[in-house]
Amino acid sequence: MKPHRKSWESLAAGKRAATLAKVPDHWRLSDSELSDAKKQRDLTGSFIRKFLTEDEIFITDQNATQIASAIQVGWLTALQVTEAFCKRAAIAHQINNCLHEIFFDQAVERAKQLDDYFSQHNKTCGPLHGVPVSLKDQFHVKGIDTTMGYVGWIGSNLGVKTPEQSHKVESQITTELLDLGAVLYCKTSLPQTLLFGETKNNIIGETLNPLNQNLSCGGSSGGEGALQALGGSILGVGTDIGGSVRIPAAFNGIFSIKPTPERISYREVANTNPGQNTYRSTVGFLSTSLDGLELIFRSVLSTEPWKRDPAVIPMPFRDQVVDDLLSRAKPNGAAKASALPLKLGVLWSDGQVGPHPPVKRGLGMVVDAMKEAGHKACYFRVLPSFTLCFWLLRTSADQAKRVHVAFLKADGAHDIHAQLDRSGEPLIPDLRNSFQLKPPIGLLEYQNFTLQGLDYEAQYSDYWNSTSAEDGQIVDAVIMPVAPHAAVIPGKFYHTDYTEAMNLLNYSVVVIPVTRADKDVDLVDESYQPLNATDKKNWDAYDPEAYHGGPVGVQIVGHKYEEEKVWAIAKVVTAALQTFGRQC
Missing domain, CATH: 3.90.1300.10 (Amidase signature (AS) domain)
Structure with missing residues (x-):
């Protein structure tokens, strides 16, 4: 007799419950608060801030370069920043349904290690030291699921790879971000198949636009856009094959960059129809600030990704191009x-x-x-x-x-x-x-x-x-x-x-x-x-x-x-x- 196979509905429900259970009890919203959120047109600004302390608001309202600088000079610790953004992301998910994966515990431990390094060496370990970075749920993090919006991927981070490698695979850009000092803490929602300009799947349902809940947050990096609009992230990594970092940026009032494919590594990144390489998907970035885009783009290129991924062209960040262009304007x-x-x-x-x-x-x-x-x-x-x-x-x-x-x-x-x-x-x-x-x-x-x-x-x-x-x-x-x-x-x-x-x-x-x-x-x-x-x-x-x-x-x-x-x-x-x- 064959073992009973759980229905996809029960698998999805279990995943939703497991994700929500990772939100600490003292960050959980009451039923009345959740009901109030559903009645709001705009969840950003004063609405989400009422769930945060003054210090948490101050920290999470900074942009990526401000956070990096504050940590570098010792005004803020990686732990202070990480805990503030984890809490805001937790609130954002409860009122806006924008996260697939939560790994706050790992992020806190990572932040403590970074603070210990700073204390011992009186310097940061990289340009993204202590800066929180969210990831679209295509990027593999060891020990964390990558579902890419598919119910059948629950319980692994592999997609089509062999089961014995489950949760051991890490995307190259994940490794690069960790080497640069970033703190990874959550993975964001996306649409089933990736090939859709809105964010809906059978696991978590739909992610709406936090600035106007009558509207969509876009897709396919829609959870990234929504989380940043709510202040739960200041830097995020997405992908784009038809508008997937640009649409969520425009729809959520933030910034994004879509590089030419093969400028940033796509190695060990989950994808739809991965053998189609004539017109490739590209890794891109989203940020609450234009300077944040430059920070993460420049930082990732500084790791020389072409040395580990032969598909990446060997092209470092070109300061001269920026200088020449900016010299033409005040x-x-x-x-x-x-x-x-x-x-x-x-x-x-x-x-x-x-x-x-x-x-x-x-x-x-x-x-x-x-x-x-x-x-x-x-x-x-x-x-x-x-x-x-x-x-x-x-x-x-x-x-x-x-x-x-x-x-x-x-x-x-x-x-x-x-x-x-x-x-x-x-x-x-x-x-x-x-x-x-x-x-x-x-x-x-x-x-x-x-x-x-x-x-x-x-x-x-x-x-x-x-x-x-x-x-x-x-x-x-x-x-x-x-x-x-x-x-x-x-x-x-x-x-x-x-x-x-x-x-x-x-x-x-x-x-x-x-x-x-x-x-x-x-x-x-x-x-x-x-x-x-x-x-x-x-x-x-x-x-x-x-x-x-x-x-x-x-x-x-x-x-x-x-x-x-x-x-x-x-x-x-x-x-x-x-x-x-x-x-x-």
Whole structure:
């Protein structure tokens, strides 16, 4: 007689209970407090702070560079920081359902060891000494589950690897972060399959947007975005193959960087359809500050990851690129008269689905701030301080989406269904049509899509180069929407082309927060004529009341391997927004 196999429902329920049980009793919220949280529109700011002490608020309201500096000079200990962030993350999870894994005990022990090191040597052991870093639940930590949203992965951190290695595997970037002195303390929620712009799975259900619970936190690194919006993390590691660090950043009002694949190690990281390497997923970072992105990106590259992962290109952090770019502007974002002005392209619409009013306004705020800096100089000088090229892509965004999706589904969803079959769980309703089991595409068709992708890259490169025709200066970077809406109403994310096209091109992208939807300002444009059926669905879904408070971010896009450049341009843009009275 075969042993009884637990149902996937009971396995998921057990996992939820086990995770919650790891929250210390003195950090547990009462039933009335949890009920109150469900009634709130905005869980951030004053609401979550009421569960914290003044010292905990002070610590967790700092950004990553401030925390690193405070520990370095001895103003804060790693233990103080770790306990404050563990508590805030614990509260965040109880009111927002954003964690898959909790390992606070290990984090506290780690912090004590770091403090002992500091006491003995009077110095930190690395640039991230004592800095708490959260991880998307794709990254393996020894002794901790990696479920990646699959019920069948509960109890291991392996996915498709051999059971005897369970909980012994560690992602290369996990090792690098520990070597740099970071404190790892939790893993964040993500959607089943990873290939979804919202965060839902059969283990924990759904993670909503803590800034407006009518909306989604995005995906697939959605738990990272939600946790950071709630102040439970200041630095997080995610992945991106279709927008997965950029969408959550924009939807939660934080910053992110999507590097070119193979800039950061993906070795021993769980993934969907891992054999598809033509257009690779990339490890990226999310942070509550732009300087936090630089801190973790620079730090990880300082470990020379290419020496342990042959897929990583040997390219250290390039200070000269940052210095050269920042030398073209003043610290307040205004251009220097003695330097070459920035030239930024602006993509208002991809011609397929037009942005909602809050997104159009957010783009306009960026353009106005940059133009204001430039036009002031332009009226008094021969050259404007900033030249804005209002740039509408001539290469079909629809083609990019079609080719990119072909690679994501090249195996006919066989890998996804193999993971579902481990427990017998079904696809979540949102994905049942998209990932029905089909025959894999053939080799010749796969090669044809590869050629189409390469052709798209070449066309785009030619167009980008042509922007120098008018004034002899090529566009430095492109500013564009992350999505055609602010943080989206769940179930109404109809168009992901704004991010997917950048994955097909393998471009470097930084996302910055710009504004939040305002029902009194972002009114419905009754004169708008939809471009097609999808555009009509997206436009009909716009509800100023529902979207009120939803964050709006923009992408700043550069060529391949221009991570340092787009980060520096983001620095100038955010400074210009602040200088000219636009809240960032």
